[in-house]
């Protein structure tokens with residue numbers, strides 16, 4: 001045997017699984033198709049938002065949260081409605097217990113720290129029984145994605161130095177090996193060495209082959225978001241309408257889903273493949289790292305969201321409210337893109353770009369720069385998009401703005417009078433202390449929360465206020481990101497096969513397993529639950545594989 005356990009994929013889930021298995025004294029072989037420069041996979045690029053329930057950070061900000069409230073929010077958000085939701089439901093319960101219990105202490109004991117402001121993602125907008133977070137729960141890791149990855153890289157490297165973990169980069173697994181019905185190893189091809197920087201699309205040219213044997217294999221190879229062919233194949237047209245012709249990619253190309261398909265073809269059950277978590281606020285990166293690289297805007301609630309023809313999207317499709325609901329509205333309407341219309345004052349306060357490299361202040365743990373978020377200047381990453389982003393139009397007057405939008409879109413879809421009517425109707429409501437516009441009401445409500453008022457939500461004001469200009473329009477594309485369905489696993493992270501029985505020797509964790517169970521999110525996420533799902537399921541898979549190979 002080459003190792004006790006083989007872990008395939010050195011993203012967050014794989015790092016956690018490998019570290020936990022090695023802690024238990026097992027010899028681990030950690031394989032990844034990318035080079036060592038890519039350690040941490042997607043999590044390195046992430047914003048580092050983590051879902052926690054009833055944390056000290058929430059309590060300090062006056063947020064009343066509880067396991068019960070979070071459980072109800074999860075249920076209404078997930079919308080579990082299929083027989084195959086058996087394991088996903090159990091995983092959701094177990095994950096909620098973790099997020100309301102041990103998660104924070106386990107992470108802080110490893111050195112992870114949180115930014116004191118808690119964000120409010122996925123606010124819902126369909127009432128108490130609808131999807132969304134009743135309260136803010138999006139805890140930002142001090143150091144963003146790299147800060148999440150750091151403790152696990154540290155643990156893996158310590159085990160490497162002690163000889164318990166061996167890491168082989170550029171090893172692309174192409175299949176599982178079976179002995180008497182049990183998984184006994186993996187085989188694949190060694191790819192030519194690559195010196196490309198992290199995240200860039202590396203060569204797939206093989207220079208040789210490999211096969212390794214072990215007592216157990218843990219698959220942590222990520223989702224399918226970087227493989228648009230697979231995304232389109234799995235797209236639920238009857239539920240969402242057709243996928244847009246153009247989509248940008250919110251993940252690197254290594255998120256190719258190929259190993260998930262291979263493991264499925266070898267007998268593993270793959271459930272809920274039609275459930276995916278793509279965003280509606282994608283912009284083309286002016287400085288791309290991977291193919292079709294898109295950045296997701298995490299928008300505050302004040303911008304006006306318009307269809308390609310300039311009509312305001314109907315309630316509750318406001319920025320940051322209900323990702324799947326708004327996606328469904330957009331794709332069912334056949335919109336190839338949508339527009340946000342705002343001004344400089346709103347962009348300054350409300351635009352955060354998702355991704356570690358787009359938040360150098362938080363990623364670099366630089367308090368002075370973070371304090372700048374409360375100042376008057378637009379943050380440098382957002383300013384760079386204003387200056388160079390292909391989806392941005394900046395003009396002084398509404399007539400010029402609409403002309404620029406039509407030029408950018410390459411059509412005459414927008415009539416300036418239609419847009420003027422929508423902007424004016426909104427602006428008339430902005431000056432009222434209370435009024436009939438739901439978006440304005442939620443903006444006022446959000447500002448009752450200190451964190452939102454300080455760094456996230458602009459004071460209600462007219463978009464056409466000349467003192468707040470220039471005017472800005474942003475063309476939004478659908479951005480592919482997360483895979484919610486996946487390999488079906490039981491609560492021990494064992495992959496299930498024919499008849500729902502565990503395939504001996506095979507485990508899965510992280511995005512490839514739908515973050516646990518084959519889809520613990522159901523149809524929707526409360527956000528910050530993906531990194532958390534990798535931590536939780538990676539920990540279980542590593543410990544369970546170690547127990548099973550304990551001799």
Ligand SMILES: Cc1cc2nc3c(=O)[nH]c(=O)nc-3n(C[C@H](O)[C@H](O)[C@H](O)COP(=O)(O)OP(=O)(O)OC[C@H]3O[C@@H](n4cnc5c(N)ncnc54)[C@H](O)[C@@H]3O)c2cc1C
Pocket residue numbers: 008009010011012013014031032033034038040041042043044045046047048049050171172173174220221222223250251252254255256258259354355356482509510511512527528529530531532534
């Ligand atoms: C920009 C961005 C922002 C995000 N922000 C957040 C956030 O704030 N909060 C949150 O909860 N989530 C966030 N996410 C999502 C989260 O980062 C991912 O869901 C999570 O990191 C997935 O981890 P993973 O280990 O399952 O998979 P991955 O990170 O995709 O790692 C899988 C690894 O497996 C390797 N691999 C694949 N196939 C093979 C093969 N055949 N052979 C060998 N190796 C293989 C890949 O090279 C890769 O290294 C964000 C993601 C991105 C991209």
